[in-house]
Amino acid sequence: MNAMKLRTLGSRGPQVSAIGLGCMGMSDAYGPADDAESIATIHAALDAGITLVDTGDFYGMGANELLIREALRGGRRDRVLLSVKFGALRDPAGQWLGFDARPAAVKNFIAYTLKRLGTDHIDVYRPARVDPAVPIEDTVGAVADLVQKGYVRHLGLSEAGAETIRRAHAVHPVADLQIEYSLISRGIERDILPTCRRLGVAVTAYGVLSRGLLSGYWSAQRGEKGDWRGHMPRFQGESLQRNLALVEALRRVAGARGATVATLAIAWVLARGDDVIPVIGARRRPQLDEALAALELGLTADDLAAIERAVPPGAAAGDRYNAQQMAVLDSEK
Numbered sequence: 516m517n518a519m520k521l522r523t524l525g526s527r528g529p530q531v532s533a534i535g536l537g538c539m540g541m542s543d544a545y546g547p548a549d550d551a552e553s554i555a556t557i558h559a560a561l562d563a564g565i566t567l568v569d570t571g572d573f574y575g576m577g578a579n580e581l582l583i584r585e586a587l588r589g590g591r592r593d594r595v596l597l598s599v600k601f602g603a604l605r606d607p608a609g610q611w612l613g614f615d616a617r618p619a620a621v622k623n624f625i626a627y628t629l630k631r632l633g634t635d636h637i638d639v640y641r642p643a644r645v646d647p648a649v650p651i652e653d654t655v656g657a658v659a660d661l662v663q664k665g666y667v668r669h670l671g672l673s674e675a676g677a678e679t680i681r682r683a684h685a686v687h688p689v690a691d692l693q694i695e696y697s698l699i700s701r702g703i704e705r706d707i708l709p710t711c712r713r714l715g716v717a718v719t720a721y722g723v724l725s726r727g728l729l730s731g732y733w734s735a736q737r738g739e740k741g742d743w744r745g746h747m748p749r750f751q752g753e754s755l756q757r758n759l760a761l762v763e764a765l766r767r768v769a770g771a772r773g774a775t776v777a778t779l780a781i782a783w784v785l786a787r788g789d790d791v792i793p794v795i796g797a798r799r800r801p802q803l804d805e806a807l808a809a810l811e812l813g814l815t816a817d818d819l820a821a822i823e824r825a826v827p828p829g830a831a832a833g834d835r836y837n838a839q840q841m842a843v844l845d846s847e848k
């Protein structure tokens with residue numbers, strides 16, 4: 516038996532491990548990854564008691580789902596809740612073509628996802644973005660229909676704003692909102708997080724390490740082929756220098772607690788409330804170990820104050836996405 520801490524995915528939702536594992540970087544977005552090490556990381560996460568595994572059907576155009584299927588062979592499927600995002604459209608070169616969350620598209624997407632994952636149900640199914648051309652009630656209605664038919668257990672949302680969350684929740688209970696939340700991305704605290712709390716919707720936080728920027732290992736020299744981070748505003752030029760200075764301030768606080776920067780940054784998100792579940796993009800076992808250490812760190816009020824002095828709200832330089840992607844975020848409207 517392991518002693519993994521548990522949290523609830525929304526007031527009516529299932530119990531999940533207090534930390535989830537996000538698998539995007541194992542197949543996409545952050546430059547080359549190693550399949551064998553990715554699978555070993557998923558196995559290590561399960562062995563440590565992690566029960567929430569996140570993917571998207573467009574991560575590596577299905578490759579991420581196939582990788583997860585491989586990792587879950589041998590009876591592991593039933594030990595996890597699979598959270599899957601759908602709707603993003605990409606061309607063969609991986610370029611973004613837009614988004615499709617029409618009811619027929621939702622049902623088509625899940626048919627492929629179930630085959631690729633080798634499972635008969637998805638635990639949490641969510642549109643990756645709000646489709647501006649489709650009323651959220653229609654998209655959610657399609658997922659509710661899949662729940663009724665047994666293909667989906669719970670509805671989730673991703674990067675939705677407060678009004679959309681309310682409208683979706685009125686059609687079918689939303690278990691969780693997946694959204695970027697970290698020491699340098701605190702926009703949800705104003706309106707979105709209070710709305711989730713009022714409705715009993717959990718927050719599954721991604722980008723808790725700001726995609727590696729807050730890991731303590733990022734350096735100005737990095738930037739491999741296929742690594743999107745080089746195109747993100749916070750990783751560029753003077754903004755990067757300013758953001759890395761924040762990391763150095765955080766490193767001093769982490770050092771005083773004998774922790775790494777990554778562990779401290781994850782522990783800060785864990786301390787935001789029991790309804791906030793960090794989904795960490797560890798793709799190697801040592802990264803996973805740093806994430807698991809956050810569960811044991813136990814930040815004091817003094818630690819939290821020191822962290823906020825090192826990285827005050829709004830301190831980050833640059834937006835969290837480029838202008839084109841910011842424009843399609845319902846959560847930023």
Ligand SMILES: NC(=O)c1ccc[n+]([C@@H]2O[C@H](COP(=O)([O-])OP(=O)(O)OC[C@H]3O[C@@H](n4cnc5c(N)ncnc54)[C@H](OP(=O)(O)O)[C@@H]3O)[C@@H](O)[C@H]2O)c1
Pocket residue numbers: 536537538539540545569570571600643673674693694720721722723724725726727728730732777778794795796797798801802803805806
């Ligand atoms: N809903 C959405 O719109 C959305 C968007 C993005 C992601 N997500 C989901 O959320 C998950 C997490 O997001 P993310 O991967 O962008 O965020 P993250 O956890 O902030 O960043 C993960 C990256 O940080 C680096 N890193 C360095 N030390 C680490 C450590 N100790 N633990 C973990 N990572 C460390 C790794 O990059 P290197 O290996 O290169 O060092 C890793 O790929 C994704 O896998 C995906 O499932 C959802």
